[in-house]
Amino acid sequence: IGNRDKTTFTNEKLHIDPNLNYAISVAVVLSRMPNSDKLTPVEMMKLAAGDVAGEKSIKTLNEVINDLNNDPDITKRFGQKGLGHRNLGRALQMLLERSETQEGRCMYAGDVFRAVESVILDYVQDANDRVKYFNDIKIAKELYRKNVMTTIFNAYMDEPNAVEKDVMGYVNMIIGVDAKNLGADKIWTYQDPQTGKLVPLRIDETFINSVEERLGLKNDEQKQSFRTTITKIYGQKMIKDPSYNFMDNNDLVKAVTDVRLKSDIAGAGSLIGALSNRTNEENQKLYGRMIDTMVRKLGYCNTCAEKTIEYFCTHDDSN
Template sequence: MGRNIETLDQHLLKVREGSRRFENAFQSVSRMILEKGFDKVQVNGNVTYDFHIFREGKKHLIGMYDEITSLVSFVDDGAKGGPARELAFVLVGEPGNGKTFFVDALCTKYIEFISKTENQRLTFRFKGLKELGDQYGNIEVIESQTYEDPMVLAMNLAGHNIDANKEWLIEKGFNETQIENFFLDYRPLGACSDYILNDIRQHNDGNLDMMLRHIEIVPIPLSPTRGVLVGKYAPKDKITAKSSDLLGEEDLKRMLKIADANNPYLYNVKKGALARVAGGGIHFSDEIFKNKRDLVLVYLSVIQNRTIELDGYKWPMDTLIIATSNNAEYGDFQSLETEAPVIDRTLIVNMAHNTNHELQNQLTRYALGSRKRSTFGNEPLHIDPNLIRALSKGVTLTRLPSSDNLSRVDMMQLAAGQQAGEKSMKALREFIDTLSLNSDVRLRFGQSGLGHRDLERVILYGMKSSATHESRCFSAEIGFDGLKRIIIDSVQDNNERNKFLTDIKVAKELYRKEVLESIFDAYMNQPDAIKKEVKNYINMIVGIGQDNVKSDKMWQYKDPVTGEDNHLKIDESFINSVEERMGHKSKEEKEAFRSTMRKLYGQKLLTDRNYDFMDQMSLVKAVTEVRLRSDIHGAGSLIGALSNRTNEENEQLYNRMIDTMVNKLGYCPSCAEKTIEYYLRPEDD
């Protein structure tokens, strides 16, 4: 017998000893996920869970916390025999928000999981069929068409007499508890397996041990490209759609070989997508509601009954069914009252765009690709260090709805779990909850905006730009041009287009703040100069009321991160200047802001000692502007010096800053020059 071929007895022994499992698709997927563990996280003010398996690998899932948690809850419910076993899991959302990426990632993980020996999926085949007579022609071996588990065969070996099958398993060494657990997941054999087994039973006069001579246990051939165990079914239009694409059909070649017209093996169900995943697999129906009505009704029967049915013959399925749909197609389908039964058999999960700009940085890196870029002339192409953040904030802002109580920037920061001055996460949570009451899903939080495919088009725009190739650098400004171009070309609704263009303007204002920080760092010849100044401001307002501040305003304190003793001179003029830059004029306003920052400082000491306050955009901008004015004797003089390089001193300053930007801040000569030019412009176009 071949190395990968076993007898049923050998298989049963391994199951009895625990080196093999009998579990359904829901149990396998649930175990795959939960064995890797999870963490509790807060997203938009709510506690949810981060499952480790989806964060593994080079191109893992980013964000999607609620959607992943919904999936895990769904498969866990199905694994425990809950109603999910008779439902399909359907992700509904706007194009380009990661629905297909999500399901593909799950399928890839499942392939990796079941390719391990301890998780391997097995099935059976019947051999020696010529011994039964000529009813099978010259067919010697027939494999289970739906890749049924060997334990399903074992629970049906004695026919439909459940007690007789249990007695036989007891003879094979299983205890009553094991057997009862097996029969919790009992299902009959598929039509052709049952028919062939009955022929074998009659040939052997019902002797179960003699019947085993005709049974081999083999691994299911794991092949995603053939749709085995993991299969994706794309939507078909009205012309090409056929139910046989899902269910299979009668096979002409088999009709010529098999004499008995009642033999269900005349039907080749493996021609259909469902049979190939029926042995503990995942069926992925992409854009399910784009299919014509007849196919959707086929899905209704399959989802509810977990059965392939052809002309009265039935093949039970052990399959996790996952589907996706765009909002538009789902809305159209939902409006047809006659289709309510289909929707009743699905768990709809509304999937939003990513609204966390920090996580979006990683998604933007995905869109840029991992390979090094080059020009048409094969020269290395540099990526502006501000490009990823600029594009990420740009697309994220388009996904955030307008609010009367939260500014665009405050909402963006809160959605990323950052502090937004005095604005609280509670305000964002209440806003999201209010939007969730809209019957139109597209009006809910994160349901509109530029998607990942739009972002990819922005990158293609930048990569074809002559400015990119001539400068050998993909700059942030070219990225903004691409965002505008995509919005103007592809967004049809006038109100939506105007909102998106306004969002890009806000993103460009944030980019200007980052440019200002780079200029200060370059002038100070330190990569994190502005970060140190922000930290100094925070330490000053913490120390200003301390008892151990000396008369010369020197304050000695212990650094909470390093534990070292530090000395800091409290500069009240600097503190006041920063706060006035932020618009806090009165003593009460200043003290209120300081209290907020001190409270945040205390909170972060407990949760994140490395927190640097750089997400406090207004504070960072104010500190930068004040330091530029005081350290460089007026920002105007720096602008003048960089603009007018006719004298040697100004030229040396310019060259030194370019050198710092190139060698310490990640710029190339081209984008360093462009960044300084952008700083010198009084305002954006």
């Protein structure tokens, strides 16, 4: 995006949606991830960035890169084909020039996908490449929607880190559930790696099972395997980075968000209904409170806050 302040044509300051950098970065980077039988584009992107990609390791990524880099056709080697910096810059320019951007005085993240689609149509000649890049945009939209879900839940709870706390709550629960010193009250005390303080935590097995069901883990063997993986990642990451919070694990974050939305708000569907139908006073108050939280605590302006809630209430790409 650049570090210069963005302005409208009339030299008024433009606000930048907090999700914009993520949205356009993912859309462009995914286009440079080649097709592979060993890794999905998202797993490849995460491993290349040093993030966690479930049980897949950096060793698998190295194997994929080595296989691709042996191809005599240089364009088929890892990271050699896809949208580049010029395409990214052109997409941002298109977003900047949109009438919605100028009128709302905000570079809204949801609009950047249309800009990237326009860049693909204008500058990508190969039909097969176009098909791949459009599919990459679909994946990028899915990741963006997961970020929006996190924002909506944080706004509803009036707490900037509500989802992060629940994700770490799940992680600490699956570590504590097998602890030898766990009493009948299911209270487990652990040392917070960031503060060093002892923290009491009530193990909620209903919450644990609900999250794992959302993740598609059907039997005890699958659940135990997943818990072992998470515990292993936790142990490895905490040594290097005590502030690691598992927020890069999109599937886990989405599962926790879905469970909390269902238990706290009787499901995302009813929240969508309340935010969409603001004819009654109670729904209008909820909408106003969430907009206020997004503006005051989450880095949004009125324009991108309203558009983000509107996007959350649509289903065009939710699947």
